[in-house]
Amino acid sequence: MRISVIGCGYLGAVHAASMAELGHEVVGVDVDQRKIAALCKGRAPFYEPDFGELLQHSLASGRLSFSTDVHDAAGAQVYFVCVGTPQKRGEYAADMRYVEAAVESLLGVLASGELVVGKSTVPVGTAGRLAELVGKKVPGAMLAWNPEFLREGFAVQDTLHPDRLVYGLPADQDREVAERMLDEVYADIVARRTPKVVTDYATAEMVKTAANSFLATKISFINAMAELCEATGADVKQLADAIGYDDRIGRKFLNAGLGFGGGCLPKDIRAFMARAGELGADQALTFLREVDNINMRRRIRMVELAREVCDGSLLGKHIAVLGAAFKPDSDDIRDSPALNVAAQLQLQGAVVTVTDPAAIENSRRQWPQLDYAETPEEAAERADAVLVLTEWRQYRELDPVAFGAVVRQKRVLDGRNALDREAWTAAGWTYRALGRRAG
Numbered sequence: 001m002r003i004s005v006i007g008c009g010y011l012g013a014v015h016a017a018s019m020a021e022l023g024h025e026v027v028g029v030d031v032d033q034r035k036i037a038a039l040c041k042g043r044a045p046f047y048e049p050d051f052g053e054l055l056q057h058s059l060a061s062g063r064l065s066f067s068t069d070v071h072d073a074a075g076a077q078v079y080f081v082c083v084g085t086p087q088k089r090g091e092y093a094a095d096m097r098y099v100e101a102a103v104e105s106l107l108g109v110l111a112s113g114e115l116v117v118g119k120s121t122v123p124v125g126t127a128g129r130l131a132e133l134v135g136k137k138v139p140g141a142m143l144a145w146n147p148e149f150l151r152e153g154f155a156v157q158d159t160l161h162p163d164r165l166v167y168g169l170p171a172d173q174d175r176e177v178a179e180r181m182l183d184e185v186y187a188d189i190v191a192r193r194t195p196k197v198v199t200d201y202a203t204a205e206m207v208k209t210a211a212n213s214f215l216a217t218k219i220s221f222i223n224a225m226a227e228l229c230e231a232t233g234a235d236v237k238q239l240a241d242a243i244g245y246d247d248r249i250g251r252k253f254l255n256a257g258l259g260f261g262g263g264c265l266p267k268d269i270r271a272f273m274a275r276a277g278e279l280g281a282d283q284a285l286t287f288l289r290e291v292d293n294i295n296m297r298r299r300i301r302m303v304e305l306a307r308e309v310c311d312g313s314l315l316g317k318h319i320a321v322l323g324a325a326f327k328p329d330s331d332d333i334r335d336s337p338a339l340n341v342a343a344q345l346q347l348q349g350a351v352v353t354v355t356d357p358a359a360i361e362n363s364r365r366q367w368p369q370l371d372y373a374e375t376p377e378e379a380a381e382r383a384d385a386v387l388v389l390t391e392w393r394q395y396r397e398l399d400p401v402a403f404g405a406v407v408r409q410k411r412v413l414d415g416r417n418a419l420d421r422e423a424w425t426a427a428g429w430t431y432r433a434l435g436r437r438a439g
C-alpha cells in the first residue's frame, strides 16, 4: 500500500518507518528541512531506542523516503496526519494551526477514493469539522481518526505492537471502505487479534484524551498520597506497592515523585479542560485542574527539599541535577520537571550543573543559562547536594560508595523514588525523597 505521513516528529517519524517495516511504500513529509535532511541520511533527529536501526533498515529496503514537499506525498491511498498540537501560548487550549495547515496542504494533492487519517491528539469535534472540509474540497476523499498511544522510550515497540487500535470512522457509506483501508494498513497487527475499537469520530478523539487524563490522574493520585505521607511519616513507595497488588488498581503509573511532564500529558489535560469549557461541560473536568495543581506542587516541594538539606539556604550551594529529559530513554525536554526544578534552584541562588545521557543538546538550546556536564561525576564534583530527577538506568545503578568520593557533601535527593535507599544510606549519604522518610 502507498502511504504518506505528514509531520515527522517523535510520532510521525517512528510511524513512517514502522509502516515501511510493515511492508508499505511510505513517504514522510515535514516542513522542517533539518529534520528531513537527517532522516534522509538515516540519522534519527531525536533519541528514541531502536529507532535509528529501524530507520536505516526501512531506508535500505527502498520502501521509505522523506521530503519537505507535500507534492511528493501525492498518489498515496492513506495520508496520516502526525503534526504537533501544542498548548497555545497563554491559554489552556490546543494550538490547532499545524493540523489546519497540514490538512490544507493535503487538499492540493488528495484525490477521490483516498483516505486522510488523523493521528495527532486533537480537541473532540476536530475530525467531524475536517471531514466536512475534505469532502467538500475533494469529493470522494474520506477522513478517519486513528489516535496513537505510543510512549516515548518505547515508541518503536508500541507502534509495531500496539495494545489496541481505535478507528474513528465516518457515519456514511464511506465507513466500510475506510475501515477496510485501515485494516490493510495494519494487516499484520490486525492478524494478531489486537483489540480493535471501531467507532465514531468523537469517541475516537475522546478515547485519546480520556486515556491521557486517566494516566495523569493516577500519577497525581499517588503524588497526593505522597504529600500526606510527608505529613504523617508514612512511606508512599510501600503504600503504592500495597495498593498496587489489588488487580483493580494495578501498580503501573503509581510511581510517586516529581510528577508528569513531556509534550503530551500536561498539554492534553489542559486542552481537554478547555474543550469541555467550550462545550459548556467544564464542570465534568474540574478535577483535572487539581490533577494539574498536585503535579506542579511536586516541583515546588522538590526545591524546598533541596533547601532543607542544604541547611536552609540555596545561596551559593553547588547542586548537581542528574537528568534533564522528562523521562528516561528520551531526549525530549518539553515541560521537563527536571529542568523546571533546575531553573528554580538557580533562580534561588544555587550554582546548578545538569547532566543527562541524551538531552543535554536540547537543554542547552532551551536553557542556556544553566551549566552542563557530560557525566554525573563531572556534574557532582564538589556538590553540596545531588538531585536525581530523571531515573535513567545509569543513575539508578550509580555506586554510592565511589560516587561519594566526588561530592563535597553526601546528600542525595531522589526525585523519582528510583534509588536503593538502604545502599545510599549505608554508604553514608543523607537520603531524601518525596513522600518518604529521611534515610
Ligand SMILES: NC(=O)C1=CN([C@@H]2O[C@H](COP(=O)(O)OP(=O)(O)OC[C@H]3O[C@@H](n4cnc5c(N)ncnc54)[C@H](O)[C@@H]3O)[C@@H](O)[C@H]2O)C=CC1
Pocket (backbone or CB within 6 Å): 006, 007, 008, 009, 010, 011, 012, 029, 030, 031, 032, 035, 082, 083, 084, 085, 098, 101, 102, 105, 119, 120, 121, 122, 148, 149, 150, 151, 152, 263, 264
Ligand atoms: N510524542 C508522542 O509520544 C506522542 C504524540 N502524540 C501526538 O502526536 C502529535 C505530534 O506529536 P510529536 O510528534 O510529539 O510532535 P513533534 O513536535 O515532535 O512533531 C511534529 C512535527 O510536525 C511538523 N509539522 C508542523 N506543521 C507541519 C506541516 N504543515 N506539514 C508537515 N509537517 C509539519 C513539525 O515540523 C514537527 O516535525 C501531537 O498531537 C501529540 O499530542 C500522540 C501520541 C504519542
Ligand SMILES: O=C(O)[C@H]1O[C@H](OP(=O)(O)OP(=O)(O)OC[C@H]2O[C@@H](n3ccc(=O)[nH]c3=O)[C@H](O)[C@@H]2O)[C@H](O)[C@@H](O)[C@@H]1O
Pocket (backbone or CB within 6 Å): 121, 148, 149, 150, 151, 152, 153, 212, 215, 219, 252, 253, 254, 255, 256, 257, 258, 259, 260, 261, 262, 263, 264, 265, 326, 327
Ligand atoms: O499522548 C502521548 O504523547 C503519550 O503520553 C504518554 O506517554 P509519554 O508522555 O511518552 O510518557 P509516560 O510514560 O506516560 O510518562 C509521562 C510522564 O509521567 C511521569 N510518570 C509516569 C509514571 C509514573 O508512575 N509516575 C510518573 O511521574 C514520567 O516521568 C513522565 O514525566 C502516554 O503514556 C502515552 O500512552 C501517550 O501516547
